Amino acid sequence: MVTMKDVAQRAGVSIATVSFLLNDTKPVTAATRARIEQAMLDLGYRRNMVARALASRRTHIIAMAYPALEHRFGMSTSEFFTSAAEAARKEDYHLVLWPVGNDGVELRELLGQGLVDGVVLMEVQLVDPRVDVLRQSGTPFALIGRTTDLDGLSHVDIDFDATVEDAVRHLREHGHHELVLISGDLDDPRFHDYGPWVRTEEAYRRVVASYDLPIRIIPCSDTTQAGKAAAARVLTEYPETTAILVLNEYAALGVVAGLKHTGHDIPGDISVLSLLTVPETAAMADPELTMMRTPGPELGQLGTQALLRQLEGDDPLPPQLVPAKLHPGATVAGPRAPRSKAGAGRRGARKARS
């Protein structure tokens, strides 16, 4: 292995000077620089990360911590991982993957090893013991997602309000005012207190109320089969519906399939707009789903950047809320027979949850 000592020797300088040049921490004359650079080239020198880490107390490694047990991962998990890894590489950091339990025990264990400069925490819960562990440890960290209690924590998340607003506006612009949300099933223990579902449903209530439309929500779990069943419920409970928003992408596929199966034309009879969806899933529907595209890559990248800003002592990145953006597909069109807004309003929020 070629060491800094070898380079220094060949260039006729001290290893300190080589280090200063490499880190750009002290000025070096052009002549010295040239000699050192030539020596590095000749010898094929590569700076040893481990030694650097030990001496500088900065490893240039960050961790992506994610829930080990829960397997609710949608298709965008690999987007998080890869976009975070690429963002890290760009700043000359490495990303390690840490599967950790939600109780924070493993996380504390891993932090103790002193391997990482900071942590990006995925799938943050509304109340999250891992956040407390991170706080106590003094390790810099950034969240993808949000706890309820968020004072000054560096975080990025989906902008659920803007996403739902844009989605509803899109349907309104097409002339719809008989809307239903096929939401998540918050009674499912796996998703109890699941931030994205809670926040999306809250946003929907707010937005729809602001339009003076009735709040109609059908809970539904995250499967295609459940989506089919939910579509059937919409048809019987709210037959006047002209447009359906679907929270979960797998459910959305089921909604489309179910409606088609019962002889409904999409978007001729009913429009479907899938919230929090990735293109791969949207392309599986027929017709292709109109969707709000989950900003997975952006979140992975921004979460990493937020952490790296802290580590590099740059201006901190303010909390970023990224809306899912509308990607037009072929499941939204104008309603066949528009109804008056007044007529819709009267039907009220009967059967809506809570």
Add this chain to the structure above:
Amino acid sequence: MVTMKDVAQRAGVSIATVSFLLNDTKPVTAATRARIEQAMLDLGYRRNMVARALASRRTHIIAMAYPALEHRFGMSTSEFFTSAAEAARKEDYHLVLWPVGNDGVELRELLGQGLVDGVVLMEVQLVDPRVDVLRQSGTPFALIGRTTDLDGLSHVDIDFDATVEDAVRHLREHGHHELVLISGDLDDPRFHDYGPWVRTEEAYRRVVASYDLPIRIIPCSDTTQAGKAAAARVLTEYPETTAILVLNEYAALGVVAGLKHTGHDIPGDISVLSLLTVPETAAMADPELTMMRTPGPELGQLGTQALLRQLEGDDPLPPQLVPAKLHPGATVAGPRAPRSKAGAGRRGARKARS
């Protein structure tokens, strides 16, 4: 930070003894052990990985290298990542993610940093410059996938032969002998020389020939839309078909949708068997796909284990070929009107590729 020195001091021993105990590299008397363990507990000592790495020349970090640019990732990418990360953690290793170009330049760069003890290489190409880089570097590595030239390289891969054999046998047992394979599109530059596609198609030719059945193959790219189109081709070119095997899972969804769209009952009129598929995708079809489940988790885990065996000096893991296992869904049944094998044979391989 609590160091080994602190522990040694409190226990009244030298740091060497603490180290021997921790690494179990030399015997320590029960009394000494007890004192040291108590001291570690009292102080909350955690061994520093970085210092250990520098002194021992073993970082206990391995890398998962994957193609940075190509975005052919199916849903099982995160399965690779997470299963590999978990397998690594179990042996007290960390997994870093390395997005690297196919030319091996970035990989060489990263290896030079001396951060990792070994590399698991994903999405191995039939001819792969990254493998040469790894060979030259002297870093231990394991492949997920296979190069053409494989002398003694540690690798794991899907057992395409067994997978296709099982798939065809399953259809035969249901009484089918009018089969078509909707294969990959090897003319697509993204998939040119893509091992899984090449090997699956080869296996299919072999297996079907062994049954004395005609070789009927329709190329198709990896989208639902392409699957629909391919299904239409099957119907016009091989109207006698009673069962279709589909290489790509997204295409399989399109095949099902396309057949249903043209009024065919699945599996009543035609059976569909999806090769190399994950449950999430299978569940999106209606009826749910009968599939050969991609052994993503097994591959990630075995690839990591193969590498760790090398690193730990254990008996090397022999090359592992893991078949995709049959997961019955609802898209395979017996043919409505079985034809004689003789009748099928005569129609031959007209229009089949190459």
Add this chain to the structure above:
DNA sequence: CTGAAAGCGCTTACAG
């Protein structure tokens, strides 16, 4: 602008 030297927190011959 450059260098000598201490030190990061461990492991590992070597000696006893």
Add this chain to the structure above:
DNA sequence: CTGAAAGCGCTTACAG
């Protein structure tokens, strides 16, 4: 079974 000491390959005050 235990210890004193060198060394892993860097960074970083401190001095000049």
